[in-house]
Amino acid sequence: MMRQFSEIVRWECYSLCRGRIPAILLFLTPLIFTLLFGMVYEQNTVRHIPAVIYDADQSSISRSLIKVYNDSDRIDICHYVYSSEAMEAALTKDEAQLALAIPKYFAKDINAGRQTQIALIVNSTNNLFANSALSATEEMNRTFCIAIAQKLMESYGANSVAAMEMVYPIKLGVRIINNPTTGYTLFMLPGLMLNGLQIALLITVAPLLAAFIRRQIYDESKYSSASILLAKALPYWLLGVIMYIISLIVMEHFWAVPIRGSWIDILLLGAAYNFAVIGILYLVSSLAADETQAVQLPLLYIMPGLLYSGLSFPIISMEGFGRWYANTMPLTYAADSLRDLLLAGYAPDLFGDVSTLLGMGIGCGTVAGILFTLRRRR
Known part of the structure; x- marks a missing residue:
């Protein structure tokens, strides 16, 4: 049994390396996902939101408020206009995402x-712009209002400390x-890397059983279905891990993603994730015609x-079919826990x-094994 198992493993390793393309795909896809998406999110937050300013007052106080916006790294003032119509036109033409x-x-x-x-108009066609703009402007306006209120209190005779405590008591x-x-x-x-790994396994593992059934490489009397399934999966599982x-x-060194959790826990999660994805792909492969x-x-x-998966939108906010479908995904059970392990150092649901x-x-592997055995006997 072990001799047959090791024979299939050796042959699968040889086929994987001989074909080159499967090995390269499995090796490079998660790495490419990590590097490319790391470049996308390199800025970490949404910055340089184009803004248009309509100042109907043209006073020193209004200019002070505009300076607060201009000093922010989140906002780029791209236009100054002199009418509300011109301001709305800038938003309509997509020349600005924010108007003050x-x-x-x-x-x-x-x-x-x-x-x-004051009026703040935000173009929410792109929610990322809108959410970042609202967060930034709320903070800037609060700071400006406190400063103005403090100066007013000082003009009535209060000292600066007392004025601050009165206008900002909490x-x-x-x-x-x-x-x-x-x-x-x-x-x-972290979740995007797991998705890249999932896609790499899909491309390389999914055809395995369908190809075997079509070619009937191993004699059924000498090689059991269980040994074939396990031996063929082992090289892909190891390379995936x-x-x-x-x-x-790479995430830690190139993009400063911390690894605060135990490597044992992280490896346990990664090994289980690879195992689950391969099991699901085996099930599909055992059903496929080619x-x-x-x-x-x-x-x-x-x-x-x-x-x-809950990576970008929380599962607790999903309902009905969406939540059920999310619970069938391997990524659902790996992405959040991996992020918790990396950032917090622990994962409550690990x-x-x-x-x-x-x-x-x-x-899925058991069902795939049964279907695989039945199709071999045809």
């Missing part, structure tokens, strides 16, 4: 102690843990995985996720 309108008598109302209002202390810059690189890159490790090291179909069918299932991934691999 300062009304006439802005400074006069402030100096008189009356409430005034200070909010914020401590952001694990991802202090709230950057996209740390948030997205190796590439998982290499990709994590190698082409074996590659095409999993695309319908795996490709939406990035959106359904062993539950690993158990689920192992269950997926065993369940």
